[in-house]
Amino acid sequence: MEHLGSFSLILALALAIFGTISAFLAAIYARERFRLVAVRSYVGVAVLVLIAVVSLGYLLMNDKFSLVYIYNHSNVALPWYYKITAVWAGSQGSLMWWTLITVAYTCIFLFFTRKAPKLMMSWALVFVGMSLIFFLLINNLVAPPFNFWGQSVGGVDPVAFVPRDGRGLNPQLQHWGMIIHPPMLYTGYIGFLYPFALAMGALITRMEGREWIRLIRNWTLAAWGILGAGIVLGGAWAYMELGWGGYWAWDPVENASFMPWLLATGFVHSVMAQEKRGMFKLWNVLLITSTFLMCLVGTGITRSGMISSVHAFAESDIGWYFLGYIIANSLLAGWIIFARRDQLRDDNRYQSETSREVGLLFNNVLFVVICITMFLATIYPMITEAYGDKRELRHGFYNTVEIPIFLALMALMAVGPILTWKRTSPKLIRERFLIPSIIGLLVTIGALFLFGVIRTSPLAFMSEMLYPAISVGVLTFLGITIFQEFWVVVGRRSKRAGEFWPTAFISVVRMNKRRYGGFLAHFGILLVAIGLTGAAFNKQDKKDLGIGEVMEVGGYTFMVQDMGFNRTDNFSAMHAEVTLLKDGKKLKTFHPEQRVYLASEMTASEVAISETIMRDFYVVLAGSATESTKEHLIGTFHIYVNPLVVWVWIGSFITTFAIGLCMLPDKVPVRATSSVTAGNEEPA
Amino acid sequence: MPTKVWIPLLVMLGGISWLAFTNLGKANYFFPVDEMPASGDPIYEHSLKVKGRIVVGSIIDEKKPVIFKIHEKDKEMEVHYVGTEPLPDMFKDRAETVVEGRMRMDGVFEAVNVQAKCASKYEAAGPDVQDAAENTYGQPAPNTI
Numbered sequence: 001m002e003h004l005g006s007f008s009l010i011l012a013l014a015l016a017i018f019g020t021i022s023a024f025l026a027a028i029y030a031r032e033r034f035r036l037v038a039v040r041s042y043v044g045v046a047v048l049v050l051i052a053v054v055s056l057g058y059l060l061m062n063d064k065f066s067l068v069y070i071y072n073h074s075n076v077a078l079p080w081y082y083k084i085t086a087v088w089a090g091s092q093g094s095l096m097w098w099t100l101i102t103v104a105y106t107c108i109f110l111f112f113t114r115k116a117p118k119l120m121m122s123w124a125l126v127f128v129g130m131s132l133i134f135f136l137l138i139n140n141l142v143a144p145p146f147n148f149w150g151q152s153v154g155g156v157d158p159v160a161f162v163p164r165d166g167r168g169l170n171p172q173l174q175h176w177g178m179i180i181h182p183p184m185l186y187t188g189y190i191g192f193l194y195p196f197a198l199a200m201g202a203l204i205t206r207m208e209g210r211e212w213i214r215l216i217r218n219w220t221l222a223a224w225g226i227l228g229a230g231i232v233l234g235g236a237w238a239y240m241e242l243g244w245g246g247y248w249a250w251d252p253v254e255n256a257s258f259m260p261w262l263l264a265t266g267f268v269h270s271v272m273a274q275e276k277r278g279m280f281k282l283w284n285v286l287l288i289t290s291t292f293l294m295c296l297v298g299t300g301i302t303r304s305g306m307i308s309s310v311h312a313f314a315e316s317d318i319g320w321y322f323l324g325y326i327i328a329n330s331l332l333a334g335w336i337i338f339a340r341r342d343q344l345r346d347d348n349r350y351q352s353e354t355s356r357e358v359g360l361l362f363n364n365v366l367f368v369v370i371c372i373t374m375f376l377a378t379i380y381p382m383i384t385e386a387y388g389d390k391r392e393l394r395h396g397f398y399n400t401v402e403i404p405i406f407l408a409l410m411a412l413m414a415v416g417p418i419l420t421w422k423r424t425s426p427k428l429i430r431e432r433f434l435i436p437s438i439i440g441l442l443v444t445i446g447a448l449f450l451f452g453v454i455r456t457s458p459l460a461f462m463s464e465m466l467y468p469a470i471s472v473g474v475l476t477f478l479g480i481t482i483f484q485e486f487w488v489v490v491g492r493r494s495k496r497a498g499e500f501w502p503t504a505f506i507s508v509v510r511m512n513k514r515r516y517g518g519f520l521a522h523f524g525i526l527l528v529a530i531g532l533t534g535a536a537f538n539k540q541d542k543k544d545l546g547i548g549e550v551m552e553v554g555g556y557t558f559m560v561q562d563m564g565f566n567r568t569d570n571f572s573a574m575h576a577e578v579t580l581l582k583d584g585k586k587l588k589t590f591h592p593e594q595r596v597y598l599a600s601e602m603t604a605s606e607v608a609i610s611e612t613i614m615r616d617f618y619v620v621l622a623g624s625a626t627e628s629t630k631e632h633l634i635g636t637f638h639i640y641v642n643p644l645v646v647w648v649w650i651g652s653f654i655t656t657f658a659i660g661l662c663m664l665p666d667k668v669p670v671r672a673t674s675s676v677t678a679g680n681e682e683p684a
Numbered sequence: 685m686p687t688k689v690w691i692p693l694l695v696m697l698g699g700i701s702w703l704a705f706t707n708l709g710k711a712n713y714f715f716p717v718d719e720m721p722a723s724g725d726p727i728y729e730h731s732l733k734v735k736g737r738i739v740v741g742s743i744i745d746e747k748k749p750v751i752f753k754i755h756e757k758d759k760e761m762e763v764h765y766v767g768t769e770p771l772p773d774m775f776k777d778r779a780e781t782v783v784e785g786r787m788r789m790d791g792v793f794e795a796v797n798v799q800a801k802c803a804s805k806y807e808a809a810g811p812d813v814q815d816a817a818e819n820t821y822g823q824p825a826p827n828t829i
Contacts, residue, residue, distance in 0.1 A: 244769070353688040365693060373704055381714060391711040392733055401703045408696070542768060603773045622770035626746050638770050 002067060005055040006146040009096070012048035013136040015041050020129030027122035027204075035122045038129065039110055045132055046103035053100045056145055057087050065163045069093060069145045075168040075599035077569040085179045086169050092145035095318070098186045099135040105187065106132070109194050109219075116198075116215060123201035124194075131193050134325045142318055168599030171571070177237030184230035185257055189295040191223025192260065196292035199285055200333060203340045209281050213274045218663045220271070220288070224264040225659035227295075231257050232652040243605035243620045245540060245640040247648070250398040255378045256298020259371050263291040266367035273360050276421055278347030282337070283364070285344060289333045294371070296326050301379065352423035359416035366412070370405050374398070403467050407474050410529060413522050414478040417515075418485065436480040444473025468536035475529055482523050489516075509661070517662035524658060527651025534615075534644030542638040544625035550581070554641035557581045558619070561589075563633040571595040576621045576635055578608070592621035592637075615643040717756035733784045734793060736761065738800075740777045749794075754781055767796040774800035 019041025026034030056069075060083045065071045073086040073093065088097035106128055113121055139145070149162075195216040202212035234257070235247035248254060267287040273279040300322030337344070350357055376383070377393045384391040418424075418432050447469035448454045486505065494504035509516040539554030550559045562577040573595040580588040590608035597604065603623070610617045618640035628634040717736035736754030743752040749764040750771065763783050765771065775781070775798060785795035 243773075350689065358689050361689070362693070362696075365697075369697065369700055373700065377704075380711065384711070390714040392714045393708070393711050397707050397711070400707050401700070404703065405700060542770060605773060620770070636770060 002055075002059065002064065002146055002148070005052045005059070006144065008048040008052040008055070009136065009139050009144075009146075012045045012052070012099075013133065013140050015048065016045045016129060016132040016136050019045065020126060020133055023122055023125035023129050027119065027126055030119055030122075032118060035118060035125065038122070038125050042103070042106050042110065042125070042129070042132065045136075046107050049096070049100050049103045049136075052139075052146075053087060053096060056093065056096070057084055060084065060086050063166070065166050066148055067145075068147050068149060071149075071163050071166045073166070073169055075166040077599065078166075078169055079570070081179070082169050082174050085173070088182050089169055089173050090145075091318070092139075092143040092147075094182060094186075095135070095143045096139050096145050097183065098190070099132075099139055101183065101186045102132060102135055102190045102193070105190055105194070113198075117205070117207070120198070120201040120205045120207055120212075123204045124197040127197035127200055128193060130329075131190075134321075138318060138321055142321055165599065168597055168602075171595065171597040171602050171604040174597075174604075175237055175241045177233055177240060181230060181233040181237050184226060184233055186230075188223055188227025188230045189257075189260070189299075191219070191226055192264065192288070192292040192295055195219045195223065195288050196333075199288050200336055203285065203336050203343065206340070206343060209278060209343070210275055213271050213284065216288070217271065220264065220268055221659055221663050224261070224268055225656050227257070227261050227264065228659075229652065229656050231261060232649070236649060239645070240607060240609060241604075243607045243622075243638075245538070245618055245620075245638075245642065246535075247645075250395040252301070252378050253298070255374050256301065259298065259374055259378075260291050260294040262367050262371040262374075263287055263294055266364045266371075267291060269367075270360050270364050273357050277357060279357060280360070280364075281346060282341070282344040285337055287364075287368075289330070289337070293326050293330055296322050297375075300326060301382075354419060354424040354426075354429065356416065356419040356421050356424075359412065359419045362412055363409070363416060366405055366409050370402055373401055373405075377401075399467075403471075406529075407467070407470055410471075410474045410478050410526075413525065414474075414481040417518060417522065418481065432481060432484060436477050436484065439480060440473045440477030443476040444470055447472040465536065468533055471529070471533045475526060475533065478522075478526050478529075482519055482526065485519060486516075513661050513664050517658045520658035520661065521655045524651040524653070524655030527647045527654065529651075531644045531646070531648035531651060534647070535642065538640060538642045540638065540640040542622070542636065544627070544634050544636050546632055546634045551637065551639065553639045556617070556641060558590075558637075558639055560635065560637070563635055570599075571597045573606070574621065574624060574635070576637075578619050578637070578639075580610075580617060588617065590617070590619040592619045594621045594623050594635075611646045613646060615641055616645045617641060717754055717761050718759040719756075720759070720761070731784070731786060732793075733782055734761065735780070735782050738775075738777055738779050738781055743775075743777065745771075754783065761793055762791070763793045763795050763798075765795045765798055767798065769797065771798055772800045776800075 019038045022034045022041065023038035025031065026038060059067060060070055060074050061080065063070070063074065063076050065074075069090055069092050070086075073090045074083050078086070086093070088094040109128070113124075198216045198219065199212065201207075202215070231254075234254070238249075239245075239247035267284065270280045270284055270287065274281055274284050300319045350361075352358075377397060381390050381392050414436070415433065418428070420428070448466075451465035451469045453465050453469050486508075489508050490501055490504045493499060493508050494501050497504065497507065499507060509520070541551060541553045543551045545551060545560045547560055547563055550557055552558070557580070559579050559581055560576060561579055563574070564576075565572065565574050567573070573593045575591060575593045578590040578592065579586045580590070588610050590610065592608040593606035595604050595606060596602070605620050605622065608619045620638040620640075622636040622638050625634040625636050713731070714733045715735070717734055720734065734754070736756045739753040739755050739760060744750065745752075749766045751762065751764055753760050753762050755761070765783075766785075779800045782799045783793060783795040784797040784799075785793060788794055
């Protein structure tokens with residue numbers, strides 16, 4: 001099996017090279033037969049990579065510690081499902097897993113684009129093939145997962161060495177969120193390869209701008225939705241597993257996943273202008289190209305060890321290969337875009353400052369600015385090291401600089417979708433924005449007083465609560481405009497079609513999935529933003545407590561009821577029972593644990609969380625206190641009360657669902673008896 | 685583009701740049717222990733981040749502050765952890781840590797935050813395994829995602 005795996009990988013590389021060459025020939029000579037050869041080769045590559053991954057999984061299940069990778073990432077007592085997830089727990093395995101996702105996605109891509117223009121597809125397949133070759137090169141040469149002990153040491157006799165047990169899977173990776181999060185993120189990353197490849201194919205074959213933008217729309221939305229979900233899952237995992245009470249820390253690796261998402265978000269908005277008005281063409285091509293490349297940049301800078309991160313990546317030269325691939329791709333894409341610049345001229349101009357086009361312009365500028373400032377801040381240690389002492393920017397910088405931009409985007413999110421193309425009538429503006437903006441302003445002022453921003457000192461400009469106060473006002477404004485939009489159209493539909501309002505709501509969304517899918521997505525983001533604003537009111541405390549002792553956090557009383565030790569094959573644990581008390585009554589019970597994993601000798605906290613609509617109670621048992629004895633156990637407890645966190649998860653779910661909704665084709669429901677459409681606006 | 689569009693655009697970009705530049709001062713200086721500038725330098729005035737491995741047996745975790753030493757190559761530094769957060773799970777002998785705080789004039793580093801990456805687990809597994817692993821990978825390979 002060991003040899004089967006590495007052999008499949010070599011064969012896959014050969015076949016990928018062969019397929020890419022035939023795709024290139026098909027593109028140059030416009031030969032359909034060559035294109036079919038390429039398609040079949042790629043399917044063959046997919047099968048071979050699948051074989052390699054399955055054999056690694058099989059070897060993990062059978063505890064073949066003769067492989068270095070398996071020794072490093074598994075052990076006998078590990079539950080079977082974590083043995084399987086160990087396939088992508090380490091650097092080598094995760095890169096092979098990445099290849100698997102790429103080939104699987106490629107198969108889906110080939111299936112759904114089977115009716116797309118043939119010549120354009122041939123060019124797109126060249127770009128897809130180059131990516132396959134790149135990943136397979138990495139798998140074969142740089143990070144081979146099927147190495148035996150001593151195998152890779154040149155000239156030295158292989159050590160006949162088979163350890164009896166492995167070092168175990170990093171305990172922090174033993175969590176369901178960690179099972180889904182990396183594959184999800186990789187899928188999101190690689191998903192942008194396809195819109196990028198299609199865009200390049202369309203440019204080379206001089207396809208009409210409005211046409212190809214429609215062709216790549218769903219591929220972009222899919223990748224964007226998956227990447228977003230992957231990022232949120234990563235946050236959820238960090239929150240539930242790591243025990244530091246938060247879900248986002250502006251760490252370089254987190255930023256690396258967030259930056260392509262920001263660019264993609266700009267892109268999915270600005271394509272509307274290209275589709276409807278033939279504008280932003282050059283900009284869109286640049287955006288989709290840089291989105292795809294940004295997906296790889298993150299991997300490049302973090303895995304090359306140029307920037308330190310709390311995410312423990314094995315530092316290796318993989319990053320340099322990534323950077324090489326990025327530079328090659330950007331040169332190629334740059335050349336193609338330059339050669340086709342005549343095709344990328346805009347058909348229309350801005351006609352008024354109250355047009356949706358202008359709204360989209362601001363949207364894009366803001367998203368790109370967030371991305372650029374984040375990028376510069378992330379590589380700031382590299383920049384400063386080149387000119388002297390290495391310096392790092394912490395979350396304080398990001399919070400101060402990025403949050404106002406996000407707040408501006410939230411305000412824009414309220415305004416943009418309601419603006420119409422070319423010019424918005426002053427009447428509509430008055431109708432939709434006058435009252436919400438007055439209310440929003442009043443709420444902001446109220447919040448400024450309530451949160452103590454103004455009271456502390458009229459000049460306390462940078463008070464910690466300034467942003468949260470503005471956020472509350474902006475989100476109120478956003479909430480009202482979204483509610484108002486649905487109120488108006490659902491009311492109209494309900495009246496004209498004689499439907500009860502929930503039915504009317506569903507018909508309205510079904511009849512214009514793109515517009516109302518968009519509003520739903522915005523609504524989800526509103527909920528996420530409410531959750532994030534809640535973080536300004538987090539409370540926490542840490543204390544050493546014995547059984548029967550209490551501590552108070554944010555007005556809530558927690559009491560330790562019991563403590564003890566238990567042991568399984570995989571870990572030994574100290575556990576506790578903590579109750580939340582109110583007026584002497586037990587409201588909730590928590591069972592936090594502090595585990596020591598036997599194979600890896602690593603400790604990990606099992607956090608006990610109670611999520612409620614209003615706030616999370618988050619109890620961490622950080623270990624036993626120094627004065628603890630066998631008779632009198634004393635544990636160190638860290639308790640957080642975090643308001644509104646659950647809305648981050650709910651909002652993300654709604655947004656992901658809404659993105660899926662936007663991908664569905666618009667159909668007028670058969671049940672609708674009236675021929676009147678729901679909105680007076682043209683479809684977005 | 686209408687004037688009413690690009691003026692707010694410029695104002696916005698200007699505002700963001702102003703925020704970014706004025707906040708660059710929040711940056712931490714980042715050094716490995718062995719590259720710390722000699723005393724007398726303005727290291728005492730800035731917030732610092734220092735990277736190093738925990739010296740075996742140096743952790744004194746009986747009362748506050750938690751005292752330990754970190755080293756990089758042959759240079760050691762004493763750290764007093766005065767933060768309120770519990771020390772991370774990975775905090776133990778040989779762990780690679782990044783301590784954040786400031787340098788006191790007496791040469792003791794006062795840390796308000798300690799991050800730790802996975803301790804090298806090879807030592808525990810015996811010298812054979814360690815050598816084999818390091819030969820194969822060039823260095824101990826921590827788990828990754």
